[in-house]
Amino acid sequence: MTMRYLMAVWDGGGATPPNLGIARLLVERGHDVVVCGDPTLADAIAGTGASHRTWPTAPQRRSTALDDDLFKDWECRTQMGALNRVRERLITGPAARFANDVVDALDAEHFDAVLADGVLLGALVGAEARGIPSAALVGSVYLVPSRTRPPVGLGLGPARGRLGRARDRAAYGLVTLMSDAGLRPVNAARARHGLAPLRHLWQQWDHADRVLVLTGSAFDDPPPDAANVRYVGPVLEDIPVDEPLELPRGDAPLVVVGLSSSYMEQEDLLRRIARALATLPVRGVITTGPAVDPADVPSAPNVVVVRAAAHRALIPQAALVITHAGHGTLIKALAAGVPVLCIPLGRDQGENASRAARHGVGAVLSKQADVAAIASAVFDVLLEPSYREAAAAMGERIRAEIASGALVDELEALAAAGHPAA
Known part of the structure; x- marks a missing residue:
């Protein structure tokens, strides 16, 4: 039975x-899939076979130029300031505009389900307003406040004993209070569509x-306490890459480097990594992403620098992945059973890096680490077999979760509930 999905x-x-x-x-x-998304995603969406529509009124990126970045979070002096900017400019501030655009789309034609990126709370409001089955898609670890999980941002492990559980309950109250600073525009969007107000911001996911x-x-452990949460395994998708890639010659261990596909002032760190790899008996492939010119990062006989590469195909050949601990690059490495060296730059990356360290699948360095410290950490991870063994074990579990078909089962069951024949 063919279903129709609206994706936000x-x-x-x-x-x-x-x-x-x-x-x-x-x-x-x-x-049938219709994807509402930024003009910058048009080609990538077309490549999936889905139909693309730009947002009629909601904010969106018009080009890949830095001036068109919605957040410019590199301008913020603190991590909290950067998070507040993302909240105001995407998660909560434009909630009414996202809700209106989704409602208009649902009123114009039939859809069986709405699938929204979890940060687009307004899109979820729109689906709820029209009574269409909906799913929040969370392409990361579970980051919203939970009574059963450590507070986000501190890199803490799961609670142990009564004191640990008390810590998590207290932190839940504090983090919820902070996130509720953005509640008003979401409740305004809900009121406009006849929905009762939320008590807390992230109840929209509930x-x-x-x-x-x-x-x-x-x-990602421990699991949250929300009844509607399902872990379905990662989706190992790459943005299409046209550039050919020739690996450095030889059979030395391959080190793949990827530090965010969006701009996070990563140029200097990329240069330090390049210089570190040039001193080691390894082959290096550095992907700079669209925001950094590869010419600004020094290559070497054993180090290739390119703007982009198909990580899903490249990473399984690697002995080590150096990453900012963005979820996409990190989980591709772990799914392939490859250990990691995490150098978090901001956003959710500290949480991801702390999990990598806790599970023994990699090491973590400060983004201020110098060339010698980076070279030493690369050498240590490559030589210590426990990292490879832990990453291999983690990879087996992740691949089994992907192969289980849980994601497809959830998506099709969701749409079936909204299908007229159901």
Whole structure:
């Protein structure tokens, strides 16, 4: 039975490919998919076989130029300031505009389900307003406040004993209070469409039929306490890459480097990594992403620098992946059983890096680390077998979760509930 899905996405760098992978998966299953997303995603969406529509009124990125970046979070002096800017400019501030655009789309034609990137709370409001089954797509670890999980941002491990559980309950109250600073525009959007107000911001996820967490359940622990959350494994999608890639010659261990596909002032760190790899008996492939010119990063006989590469094909050949700990690059490495060296730059990356360290699949360095420290860390991870063994074990569990078909089952069950014949 053919189902019709409306997807609500945004150009979020590494957060985007998993959503587009879901569109591709549904099209390959014979379903019709319409994706509302930024003009910058037009070619990538077309490549999935889905139909693309730009947002009629909601904010969106018009080009890949830095001036068109919605957040410019590199301008913020603190991590909290950067998070507040993302909240105000995407998650809560434009909630009414996203809700209106989704409602208009649902009023214009029939859809069986709405799949929205989890940060687009307004899109979820629109689906709820029209009574269409909906899922929040979470392409990362579970980051919203939970009474059963450590507070976000501190890199803490799961609670142990009564004191640990008390810590998590207290932190839940504090983090919820902070996130509720953005509640007013979301409740205004809900009121406009006849919905009761939320008490807390992230209760909007509780109103979705499903919250689908696109990561390995073994990587993200402990599970949250929300009844509608399902771990369905990652979607290992790449943005299409046209550039040919020739690996450095030889059979030395391959080190793959990827530090965010969006701009995070990563140029200097990329240069330090390049210089570190040039001193080691390894082969290096550095991908700079669209925001950094490869010419600004020094190559070497054993180090190739390119703007982009198909990570899904390249990473399984690697002995080590150096990453900013963005979820996309990190989970591709772990799914391939490859250990990691995490150098978080901001956003959710500290949380991902702390999990990598806790599970023993990699090491973590400061973004201020110098060339010698980076070279030493690369050498240590390559030589210590426990990292490879832990990454291999984690990879087996992640691949099994992907192969289980849990994601497809959830997506099709969701749409079946909204299908007229159901």
